[in-house]
Amino acid sequence: MRKAKVIKIANLSLRLLIIGATLWYLYDQLIASEKFQTLRELLAERLNDPRHLGIILLAIVLMPVNLFLESVKWQFQIRNLEKVKLNKAFTAVLSGISVSMFMPNRVGDYLGRVFILEKASHIKGVLLTMIGSLAQLLVTLVIGGVALLFFLPMTDYFSANNQWLYSAVLVLILVLISAGVFIYFNINLLYVIVKSLFPGKSKVILPYIEVFNYFKHKQLAYILGLSVLRYGVFSLQFILFFWAFELPLTYPEAIMLVGVSYLFITLIPTVALSELGVRGSVSIFLFSIWLQSQQLVFDGFEVSVFAASSAVWLVNIVVPALLGVFFVYRLKFFRRENGSS
Numbered sequence: 001m002r003k004a005k006v007i008k009i010a011n012l013s014l015r016l017l018i019i020g021a022t023l024w025y026l027y028d029q030l031i032a033s034e035k036f037q038t039l040r041e042l043l044a045e046r047l048n049d050p051r052h053l054g055i056i057l058l059a060i061v062l063m064p065v066n067l068f069l070e071s072v073k074w075q076f077q078i079r080n081l082e083k084v085k086l087n088k089a090f091t092a093v094l095s096g097i098s099v100s101m102f103m104p105n106r107v108g109d110y111l112g113r114v115f116i117l118e119k120a121s122h123i124k125g126v127l128l129t130m131i132g133s134l135a136q137l138l139v140t141l142v143i144g145g146v147a148l149l150f151f152l153p154m155t156d157y158f159s160a161n162n163q164w165l166y167s168a169v170l171v172l173i174l175v176l177i178s179a180g181v182f183i184y185f186n187i188n189l190l191y192v193i194v195k196s197l198f199p200g201k202s203k204v205i206l207p208y209i210e211v212f213n214y215f216k217h218k219q220l221a222y223i224l225g226l227s228v229l230r231y232g233v234f235s236l237q238f239i240l241f242f243w244a245f246e247l248p249l250t251y252p253e254a255i256m257l258v259g260v261s262y263l264f265i266t267l268i269p270t271v272a273l274s275e276l277g278v279r280g281s282v283s284i285f286l287f288s289i290w291l292q293s294q295q296l297v298f299d300g301f302e303v304s305v306f307a308a309s310s311a312v313w314l315v316n317i318v319v320p321a322l323l324g325v326f327f328v329y330r331l332k333f334f335r336r337e338n339g340s341s
Helices: 002-031 034-047 050-078 086-102 108-114 122-154 160-185 189-197 199-213 217-244 251-267 272-294 301-328
Strands: none
Touching (some): 002 086, 034 301, 050 086, 050 301, 086 108, 122 160, 122 272, 189 199, 217 251, 217 301, 251 272, 272 301
16 A cells, blocks of 8 residues: 555656646746747737738648647557557647657657556557657658758759769768668567677567567558658648748748758757757758848848747647646556556
């Protein structure tokens, strides 16, 4: 009984800590931030304009679509470990976004999800969740790499006189994409590699690593397909906000800039507290290069670009994190079953 009481207190303490930290973060970023006040004013201005209202509403409506696709993907990933209903998978995704506010590159997303599991191993749950993240990273790498090949000729460093440098980058991108595809579709090789490298600890490690044997190529392709759909959704949101803030981009140009932006944002280590600044800085830097290459003059483009990137962050990160706070209270960080975590 004493152990059960300690576990109950520990779970309650962690839940309250996460909820409090998330609410503080939202206050710091949304209420105390001058930048957000600017974004709020620009959004209010656009929402009062019939020309932009429909575009912004469509971008907002795509938010639950994005979350739904991620929920379906995670439900599929975890099904061989524990059967999870779709509504529970949806709350797990929201909880993960809340928990991820305090860890580099939102790795806390894994923890926020797996602690919703009733009986399955948390460690195995994290490893299975990582497969979906690897699929999303692969999609970002492929699309971002291709977009980068179109973007680089716009910069001074990759002019016509530096074809050798462009060729080197092309080869590097192809190698990275090929390696990523090979690793993803042969994820079960990790089981063989770990078994060979740590023969003395096989009994301890292999029961967890065996989860990489759960998926055949067909299942991995399905997870990858859902990741492509998700990428399409949140990329379209970014493009819609570009247009809502009247940035002069055609659809192909917007796809290119969004692809490169997400590639850089993914590769740059961040924590949630600095992510908004990184997103804005990357987008402004890339957009300034594009303007220069097109010999266009766009006064105050920094504000519009920052507003567009911030709006995507607000819709896809802040709002789900706030909703996820209501489900963090269900997470079970500690359980009485000795072998379940």
